[in-house]
Amino acid sequence: MPISAAQRAALFTATALLLTAGCSDDGGDPAGAPSATPSAGGSGGQAALDRLAAQKLEWSPCLPPSAAEGGGPAPSPLPGGTKWECAFMAAPLDYAKPDGETVDIALIRGRARDQAGRIGSLVFNFGGPGGSGITGLPGFASDFESLRSRYDLVSFDPRGVGRSEPVECATDKELDAYYALDFMPDDAAEEKSLSEAQRKYTDGCERNAGPRLPHVGTENAARDMDLMRRVLGDDKLHYFGISYGTELGGVYAHLFPKNVGRAVFDAVVDPSAGVKAGAIGQAKGFQLALDNFAKDCVDRGDECALPGDSVAGIEDFVVQLLAELDKKPIAGIGDRKLTQTQATNGIAQALYSKEFWPYLEQGLDEADGGNGALLLALSDSMNGRDQNGGYSNIQSANIAINCVDFKERFTLGQAKEQLPEFRKASAVFGDFMGWALANCASWPVPGAWEHPDVSAAGSAPILVVGNTGDPATPYAGARAMVNALGKDVGVELTYHGQGHGAYTSGNGCVKAATDAYLLEGKVPASGTVCR
Numbered sequence: 001m002p003i004s005a006a007q008r009a010a011l012f013t014a015t016a017l018l019l020t021a022g023c024s025d026d027g028g029d030p031a032g033a034p035s036a037t038p039s040a041g042g043s044g045g046q047a048a049l050d051r052l053a054a055q056k057l058e059w060s061p062c063l064p065p066s067a068a069e070g071g072g073p074a075p076s077p078l079p080g081g082t083k084w085e086c087a088f089m090a091a092p093l094d095y096a097k098p099d100g101e102t103v104d105i106a107l108i109r110g111r112a113r114d115q116a117g118r119i120g121s122l123v124f125n126f127g128g129p130g131g132s133g134i135t136g137l138p139g140f141a142s143d144f145e146s147l148r149s150r151y152d153l154v155s156f157d158p159r160g161v162g163r164s165e166p167v168e169c170a171t172d173k174e175l176d177a178y179y180a181l182d183f184m185p186d187d188a189a190e191e192k193s194l195s196e197a198q199r200k201y202t203d204g205c206e207r208n209a210g211p212r213l214p215h216v217g218t219e220n221a222a223r224d225m226d227l228m229r230r231v232l233g234d235d236k237l238h239y240f241g242i243s244y245g246t247e248l249g250g251v252y253a254h255l256f257p258k259n260v261g262r263a264v265f266d267a268v269v270d271p272s273a274g275v276k277a278g279a280i281g282q283a284k285g286f287q288l289a290l291d292n293f294a295k296d297c298v299d300r301g302d303e304c305a306l307p308g309d310s311v312a313g314i315e316d317f318v319v320q321l322l323a324e325l326d327k328k329p330i331a332g333i334g335d336r337k338l339t340q341t342q343a344t345n346g347i348a349q350a351l352y353s354k355e356f357w358p359y360l361e362q363g364l365d366e367a368d369g370g371n372g373a374l375l376l377a378l379s380d381s382m383n384g385r386d387q388n389g390g391y392s393n394i395q396s397a398n399i400a401i402n403c404v405d406f407k408e409r410f411t412l413g414q415a416k417e418q419l420p421e422f423r424k425a426s427a428v429f430g431d432f433m434g435w436a437l438a439n440c441a442s443w444p445v446p447g448a449w450e451h452p453d454v455s456a457a458g459s460a461p462i463l464v465v466g467n468t469g470d471p472a473t474p475y476a477g478a479r480a481m482v483n484a485l486g487k488d489v490g491v492e493l494t495y496h497g498q499g500h501g502a503y504t505s506g507n508g509c510v511k512a513a514t515d516a517y518l519l520e521g522k523v524p525a526s527g528t529v530c531r
Helices: 005-012 042-053 133-139 141-149 172-179 188-215 218-232 244-255 275-299 311-327 340-350 354-368 373-383 394-405 412-417 419-425 430-440 476-485 508-520
Strands: 085-092 102-110 120-125 151-157 237-243 260-268 330-333 336-338 462-469 490-498 528-530
Touching (some): 042 085, 042 218, 102 133, 133 151, 141 508, 151 218, 172 373, 218 237, 218 244, 218 394, 237 244, 244 260, 244 462, 244 476, 275 419, 275 430, 275 462, 311 340, 311 354, 330 373, 336 340, 336 373, 340 354, 340 373, 340 430, 354 373, 394 430, 412 419, 412 430, 462 476, 462 508
Parallel strands (some): 120 237, 237 260, 462 490
16 A cells, blocks of 8 residues: 655654744844854855855745655645745855855745744754655645744755755665665675675765765754755744754754744654664664554454454564564565565554554555565655655665764674664564664764764753654653753653654644744743643
8 A cells, every 4th residue: 555745754753943932032143144153164264154145045836856855746835825935055065165165955935824924934854864855844734834824834955865966875776676685684694795785885875975975964954054044034043843853953053052043843862862872762662652553453452453462462473474574575566575674664664653553554464464565665665765666865865964973883793792782672673773783884984973962052942842652763852852952941842642753643732832832932831741
């Protein structure tokens, strides 16, 4: 069963930056004034940034998404007939040399309904890293329509993503072969095959991206957002960050605390976690989501198609199914088989939203009967593959950005040594997450940090929304983000729900609190709980 573009967009939902009206009106840089840019290269460099900030964007009707963005038709008009507009913004390739080569950053905008009462632009990042804002914002447009009453809704493809000079590591046929590999090797031969494939993939990234590869990291994306703020004519950056977008927003707040306007982080990345700790946290998060899925199945009794009359029974069935797929893949789509790795990937995809649970139940049941088409379609969705065999660059960009950001490197052998700890975190996802530690083993560019610095003294308040049932960004990340942002900056809101993110869940309490902050500047009490 195919997954719609709107459903796929839910994969990238994460966090949002909320800041109070009272605090956002003073202490920052006016729209045309220089921003704090430590690596601007002196007065000459600042002059170059000022020239870029004065550029006039040439907005025009949006074209259909590019192949790197996932393809599909041009975005449909907004309610009332407002058409989406797209443009490119020139930004320095290297902010240490702002008068040097530039990169084109693709933007999309939906104009505010009330131009007279317009607050400014509300900039979105939908996560990944590697998610396209050019496709993500129209996909979520109905969820954010209330915010368009007073904001121009704006998003972008970060550098290296989608339409913004994308990192592409392999051809579509090569990616089909790559994702068909066993990413959870059982012997030395499979380990050798995986290591060689990862090296070939990395070589492709380096060959195709060339000198752009060192510059696709999160800090540069944050600097792009401050340039974007100035180009859009806003005194402050009003921001809604989801998943990885919370990390990006936190880095922005650290670099430019006085320029933060009203901001929301939703589905919050733990900024204190390194590569291993973050991966273990995700293994636990997906295991919790699987527990909740299995409990729902048990509670429905005979309506549930899966074997087992307990949570443990259903999960034992899943573990056994994956073990059988490791020995013998089954029919998938066309001549492609469903492997253990792709089935695990598909299960993870379906746990991003409670709305996907029926697909997961159906897919597991069909796979048990020898039909792997639905689980393979779910895995394809996670990997950015369309029904015609074309791939977006979401996974290539994801690896490129993560490997440029994080210093920690694991060889395949070192990743193997961590497996007992990962298996303790999750019987289903432990090996899958543990072996993935080696994704950056042969990356040609050194990483920037052990973990991002998001301390933001002097920033306006940021609303940090955590979901207790979030598989991809576990709930503990919200408290860690609040603590890391610093005193009087992070404002914590807890949602007791399922799936990745909170604002698009349909919960009225979360939406009301978020909208009141973004539209009226009313900061909720820290510790507010929504059920």
